[in-house]
Amino acid sequence: MEAKLLLQSKVSQNKVRQRKALAGWVSLPILAMILMVATLSTEYQNRMLAAYKWQGQLQDVEADQAAWESFQSAFVFSPSFHLAQQSDCLGFCPLNANQNTEGESQWHHAQQTFYYQWHAYDPALVEGNGEEGNETDSEVSSEEKKAYRLCGSQNQLSYLCWWWQEEKLISNAWVTINT
Numbered sequence: 001m002e003a004k005l006l007l008q009s010k011v012s013q014n015k016v017r018q019r020k021a022l023a024g025w026v027s028l029p030i031l032a033m034i035l036m037v038a039t040l041s042t043e044y045q046n047r048m049l050a051a052y053k054w055q056g057q058l059q060d061v062e063a064d065q066a067a068w069e070s071f072q073s074a075f076v077f078s079p080s081f082h083l084a085q086q087s088d089c090l091g092f093c094p095l096n097a098n099q100n101t102e103g104e105s106q107w108h109h110a111q112q113t114f115y116y117q118w119h120a121y122d123p124a125l126v127e128g129n130g131e132e133g134n135e136t137d138s139e140v141s142s143e144e145k146k147a148y149r150l151c152g153s154q155n156q157l158s159y160l161c162w163w164w165q166e167e168k169l170i171s172n173a174w175v176t177i178n179t
Contacts, residue, residue: 063110068160070109071152075116076162076169084120084148092119092149095159095177107152116152123147151175 087093095117107114123145151161162172 064112064154067109067112067114071107071114071116074107075150075152079148079150079164079167081120081146081148081164081167084118084150087119087121092121092147095151095175112154114152114154115156116150119149121147121149
């Protein structure tokens with residue numbers, strides 16, 4: 001019986017030793033699972049950050065677009081042609097980087113400043129200069145042949161311009177100033 005007891009004691013001691021040896025060991029599948037959860041968490045956080053950045057950029061673009069729509073509502077959809085200044089050039093004067101002229105005005109909307117210029121060009125005023133294409137038709141008044149240009153900008157380097165002839169909108173385009 002003593003032998004049996006001694007054998008049981010040795011077996012239980014071996015089991016205790018094995019348990020102590022395995023007590024600090026973590027299985028490989030558990031490590032893989034922890035690594036996978038950490039990777040997924042990091043990827044999720046990166047995607048959320050990218051989504052927040054994109055949303056912020058989208059809000060900036062929408063604010064700029066809303067400001068331009070307000071500018072168009074104020075000046076383009078119901079233009080005040082009588083406010084246009086007569087162009088000093090043959091045709092319209094070119095836009096340049098130094099627009100601090102008396103012909104440029106400011107318009108404010110939602111903490112944004114727009115710079116704009118209203119110009120009129122009347123071909124009847126240059127009738128006698130001998131230039132081709134400047135002849136006037138006596139049946140049509142000079143007011144009907146007047147051309148108008150409105151250019152608006154937020155940075156004075158890129159202008160969105162609209163052109164009217166005979167008080168009808170004929171075109172619009174972006175014009176970039178080369179400095």
